Amino acid sequence: MSATAAEPWIGRPLKRKEDPRLIMGRARYIDDINAVGQLWAAFVRSPEAHARIASIDTSEAKAFPGVHAVFTGNDLDLEAPLPMAWVPPGVEVKNPPHWSLAKDEVHHVGDPVALVIGSDRYAVVDAAQLVSVEYDPLPVVVDLEKAYEGGDLVHADLGTNQCHEWSLGGGDLDAGFAAADVVVERRIVNHRTAGAAIEPRGVLADYRAGSLTLTSSTQVPHFLRLFLALQLGISEDRIRAIAPEVGGGFGSKLQIYGEEIALAWASRKLERPIKWVESRTEGMLATHHGRDQIAYTKIGATRDGKITAYHTKILQDLGAYLMLLTPTIPSLGAFVMSGVYDIPAVQTDIVGVFTNKMPTDAIRGAGRPEATHQIELMIDQLADELGMDRLELRRKNFMRPESFPHETAIGVVYDSGDYPKALDTLLELADLDAIKAAAPAGKLRGIGYSTYTEICGLAPSRVTGPSGFGLQTGLWESAMVRVHITGAVTVYTGTSPHGQGLETTMAQIVAQRLGCDPQNVEVIHGDTGTGPQGLGTYGSRSTAVGGESVARATAKIVDKARQIVAHQLEAAVDDVELSGDKFSVKGSPDKGMTIGEISMAAYIPENLPEGMEPGLEELAFYDPENFVFPFGAHGCVVEVDPDTGNVDVVKYAAVDDCGPAINPKIIDGQVHGGIVHAIGQALFERIHYDDEGQLVTSNFADYALPSAADVPSFDLDRTETPSPVNSLGVKGIGEAGTIAASPAITNAVLDALRPLGVTFINMPLGPQRVWEAIQEAKA
């Protein structure tokens, strides 16, 4: 970072550049975009959780006014089933075929069986109801533990419901448990949730004259282009994938969806643009879910509170098929299973299990919220068992600040951290004890803590790629920085932000290094036709990986700029540095050129150094050497009404460390949203299937997203521990709140209920479950 710039753009809470179009209602989301000659699509979805398709009669639908075509699974001559990107070396992963439209069997409610295309948005929905499908029901598998044990099968030809087994461990587990004076075991359920972005998914496929333009509410336009090419057999250069304004994703749009492929196929077939936007009910049925695992955890410690071993066996409910990253999600958690603690022996054993439900995949945090929930609950349970203060137990086992970079028992190297400092800062931020003590008569208050880390900045390709973890992709990022002749700058990033404020954050990075105003730095993203290559926005990677690639492309611009200045001002290149808004010669700050003057010289190349190309534009690819590990300490006070079981969050305070803040306003916003996402899971939200595999929570009336009235305002603070992994020192922040908050809430509820004899409880902590726990403890 240029320490000499007079205007330190990095670190300033600037208002976001992206906001004017959003606050004026002028943004263009997928449903705001239409093509000339466009048709509409509607999907016919299975009402059965598991059935053989006996027959499909589309004649009535085809005859409906305005209908152009009706397609079923066997009509779609695609090159391959929908993609799954994980081939871990030495591990067998059973991957049943998954098609855009089911071919012979349906495996979950909402599985699409037919596609109706017509000229009117309302009429295609009417026509879809006229497609008559006869189903022969098959046994339905819903319960995760029963599915794991055997019995009825989701995919009969696999002969088992177990998809794969995967383990990660290090240290001597047996010796660790042998050395323990106390061993605590728990069964921790992390229930199924929905990403529930407020913008539904939508697709506009437009195939004409041999080329396909596919606009989709996606987090990953480049992956989408690749898979469209592979699925449809179209050369990648003739496909343009566009993510327009995207109204939130939270992982649910990090996917290659059957609807995207089916619409592209149909558009090619009919040579017409075709659009589809899901209804919320469709979204709940057929946009991938998250979480849904049961962990059997076991932790051992000496009497004085030194943790000696930690073992977790995880059953992951995969749902009916493997989508892009489905089976990898619990493994992401396994990399940080021991959290912020120095534990000599750690082992995670994962079994993926099929059920007749919508597939699970990445939802905000993806595996890391589950892992954090487990270790942070276990720490409190262990403290209880030891009769030790839970913060003292945490402090006793924290990785020491001086031990970084810290290699854990399983061989993961945490880049940097100062966990005691984060906890101290939290305790200064809010007097939780006083708030707890102020409980009104008849109410119970409890305090919960969560000291967390996460692994993000996906990812060093060497570690995550085909011969490492087994993802069939690199996870680098690229950026192009173009300084125009006027000195205005356009940045093209391969990331694909959808609410994260990257246009502002990246503009600040560039402005800092070029001495210009971020207002004159435009950031373009989400279009494979205009940008450089990239891999999208997820896994808290867009600043740590995408931002770093922008910084590196900018550094190349700076190199060239300094050469031009040195040449024109007859100085040594090494003596040219950025000072204020000028690249000037050391010692004579008035002798210098602004980036606008330099670019003018670069584009009107009358006086450039010998052999230098004209223009001022650079590209950089960046593949990180390691992950980054943000961390922090969260604490809250909840109030339980013992008569109703209702839980209120009275106070929530959080200290997060994502390295040096580029835009504190944006970082705080990410933390707020992340916390509420996790409070939602802890207290309100649950995707619920009944015993027949019917989705009970299929809309926002039944799936309870937290509203403004359900949550408090937050007290936030930050510590800043730079990462040595990238030149900005930054770590991710998009998922941090979600990773940290569910154990803080759960631990607080347990703290409140302990006087009543309740010692353990699983989320979601709705009134009924809490009330039942109280009654059970009384009995």
Added chain:
Amino acid sequence: MAGSVRVTMTVNGAQQSAEVEPRLLLVHFLRETLGLTGTHVGCDTSNCGACTVHLNGEAIKSCTLLAAQADGAEIKTIEGMGQEGALHPLQEAFWEHHGLQCGYCTPGMIMASADLLERNPKPNEEEVREALAGNLCRCTGYHNIVKAVIAASETTA
């Protein structure tokens, strides 16, 4: 399906008239017939509030009303709230206080907040939270939305 009805209403100060299917929702009339796409759709059960507009001066969810039911009404959408260089105080406050991330809920939030400030010009935090309980946001955690609404209430007389 059969037939059509003529609806006429004033939208953001301009008179609009069209022949529409009787079952056309007001939100689709605004978005598709008039091209005012700032009003969004986020659900099918009247829970999310992304579609909030003003009908005769009051905030309503335009997905729960047929266009025909709004015949003769005065409608205001986000496009009628402010312009570049002349933003509505709530738009300014949402921008200043980072009351939005993806922006999808934002038009509805602003319309619902404007309705609140009309009825209660100086709300406290709890009143803001209660008033916005019918508008869901997945991104912001509401903290900065509440802050923005209170800030806007302080800048308007």
